[in-house]
Amino acid sequence: MPEIAIIGSGFAALTTVRELRRRGIDAPVTVISPRDELHYVPSSIWIPAGLRSADGLRLPLTRFLARHKVRFVKASVTALDAARHEITTDTGAVLRADHIVIAAGARFLKKLPGIENAIIPCEGIAAAEAIAARLPSIRKGTIAIGMATNPNEPGAIRGGPMFEYAFILDRMLRKDGRRDDVRMVFFSPSARPGQRLGERAVDRILAEMARRGIETHLGHKMVRIDPDRVVTEGGEIAADLILFQPGMTGPAWLADTGLPLSPGGMVRADEFCRVEGLEGLWVAGDSGSYPGPDWLPKQAHQADLQAKAVAANIAAQLKGKAPATRFTPELVCIMDSLDRGMLVFRRGRINLTLPALRPLHWLKRAFEHHYLRAYR
Known part of the structure; x- marks a missing residue:
């Protein structure tokens, strides 16, 4: 057999x-x-x-x-x-x-000098635990959150979680009364990060960052990450906590x-x-x-x-037949902000973006419960 x-x-x-x-x-x-x-x-x-x-x-x-x-x-x-x-x-x-x-x-590309000084969120659950451990000690200072891609394969990127972390940490700091004392900066070599989501989605994301007071440092090639700063060709970002999602291979x-x-x-x-x-x-x-x-x-x-x-x-x-099933290119993403979620959907010529809504946060949580039932 x-x-x-x-x-x-x-x-x-x-x-x-x-x-x-x-x-x-x-x-x-x-x-x-x-x-x-x-x-x-x-x-x-x-x-x-x-x-x-x-x-x-x-x-x-x-x-x-x-x-x-x-x-x-x-x-x-x-x-x-x-x-x-x-x-x-x-x-x-x-x-x-x-x-x-x-x-x-x-696996994530780790050729950038000093990348070990950043937490890479999508490396796994341990990375999220590391963020949780570091966050309470930041009463004043700067949190820098960024993403990049594989220069040889621009689609090899997972950027959605970085937007989520930016919005979630902003929300947490506001609830704790620390946000006024903690600067937040989002950085990327791309002038418009998240373009796979669609132009309208990028506009919404950047507008939401501006609304929340999250600064942006975009369009500058990265040079290195030091223990206390992100260095790019367009300047430096002094930071007490650095989250960075590199491209994949x-x-x-x-x-x-x-x-x-x-x-x-x-x-x-x-x-x-x-x-x-x-x-x-x-x-x-x-x-x-x-x-x-x-x-x-x-x-x-x-x-x-x-x-x-x-x-x-x-x-x-x-069963003695030729392969005939093509995979479906489809993007479904609910970008969470702890109490709301923004939906992005792409399939064929359809590119739908919904603003951050409370029901979408609960939909994301409900999907998790549904998906994991097969493995519990």
Whole structure:
């Protein structure tokens, strides 16, 4: 019987498992990952405010994997032989599968000098805990929040959480009566950060920053991050707390696989989420570089849509049919500000933006509850 191996244990990997089983595929499935938990990072923005706890966002996968009859290998992938369909791990084990799904996520570029002096929020739940630990000590001073992209692949960016942190921290400081004494600055090499959301959304975001008194330092190339300042070609920002989201690239082990890679270091895929030119190799989520509009997002929702296409196409091949399911390019984002949320939706020619509304905050929380039911 054909075997399926999935590299990763995040959104794309687990959605692939669910969709394969939903389609009646009973082939052996192996998940390879160093982590046997799902970390629901989208809700980590609420950890500093106490709306969520770190433990509440770490979901053990033991029951989920057993329910779907999945073999779990706790290991990190170190190599992949595309011709032999063999995966090598840091335990020394070599696994072979007829279909291999690369859903290992991305890693953040850390070439900027001094980047270790900043907290990178989307690195995970621990980063949100670090922000929560630092914030109470800032009674006066400056918080600098910024984002950048991969210069070789402009779409390899996850900027939405940085806007959320700017608005959430502003709200928290106001509630504590500290906002007048804490300067906030948002910085980016882009003159209009967040352009994948659409021009109207960028206008709303920048207008909201101005309304809240969040200063902007935009359009200047970054030079370095010192312990107490952000240095750009357009000047310096002295700061007591620095949050910075760099651009993304693929997992380091991809470099020696011989897989087709994009200029930004991600696996090149077609509209069916197949690795270009290779049979039985698939990619879903942030590890891949896909055809589509220039606003194609790097976010959990898009990873889920790509995983659904992967599962549908593997199921088709196992039934002797050609892959026919294209992934849907779609951006859905509720940018939260602790008590309100701004909705951005893009699909095809549709680009909808709704202003910050209280019901959208609660919708984001309700979606989290709904999504995680499958893993509890």
